[in-house]
Amino acid sequence: MGSEVIILRYGHRVVRDYRVTSHCCLVARALGADEVIIDGDEDKSLMNSVEKIVEKFGGNFKVSFTENWLKKLKELKKSGFKIVHLTMYGLPLEKQIKGIRKPKKVVIVIGSQKVERQVYEIADYNISVTQQPHSEIAALAVFLDWFFDGKELGNKFENAKIVIKPMKKGKCVVASCNE
């Protein structure tokens, strides 16, 4: 889609956040992001489980870890990325999205409950998906869906070994051909 979208998952705690961060990665991939960078100690089992999905369901999605989220964000900002921080305290998504769609390169920062003040400061946009407490997984999903204007729902993934054929009832798994 001519854009480059990276997610920075802030404050991942090994074991405790395993499932939530896994969901974040899979949502990022399914809804058109290119990459997730996880701030926290390297978590091999998380990485393996995401990589297995990519191997089966295709695409070029990447996951990596960083020990210094601030340095990483500064580097990305220098190379032309705009930083969008999703927080219930930010400006409403529905009013800001038009301006955000224009830069083609964005980093979306999603945190847990406690996010340092520096995240708010370095962000080009602090954006709320409602001003209610809910879920970083949901905020990311709704943000990506608005960012790509719903078109990401029809994305095809290259080199998929498993392709699902939509069905009214039941399940239909189609093995695709690898070229």
Added chain:
Amino acid sequence: MGSEVIILRYGHRVVRDYRVTSHCCLVARALGADEVIIDGDEDKSLMNSVEKIVEKFGGNFKVSFTENWLKKLKELKKSGFKIVHLTMYGLPLEKQIKGIRKPKKVVIVIGSQKVERQVYEIADYNISVTQQPHSEIAALAVFLDWFFDGKELGNKFENAKIVIKPMKKGKCVVASCNE
């Protein structure tokens, strides 16, 4: 908005699913649903944490548990609800949503990995939010956002003790007046 939206969370396991089911409840509330019914053993701490949010942030959102999801769905169906089951195997959201918006009373069923065949059978609509594996939290969020056509993002919650004022940087919490 003149509609009645209930979420049925299928297959909740106490402890293991605590965070994911909590996220589902808070997303349901934030994005305009009226109620979550959780299939599984009663989980007091989950219920308390959701109720605390409702008390602080307002609205009339309800959470309850059921020991018999099938009976519950049959009852709801009888009283005029249409059943929407979110599954990666279903028909694409973006192609089906217009037809689904018409019934004003819907139950949205969200499961975990293993969902019994009966769920596919009883559903009026099996709907996929992409045909990729990701997250029931994200699927629910994107579904609700499409169902309410984005208008739910501006919802106000009655009797809120805490109201957030959107800010470009930083946090602004406004205590609202209780009448």
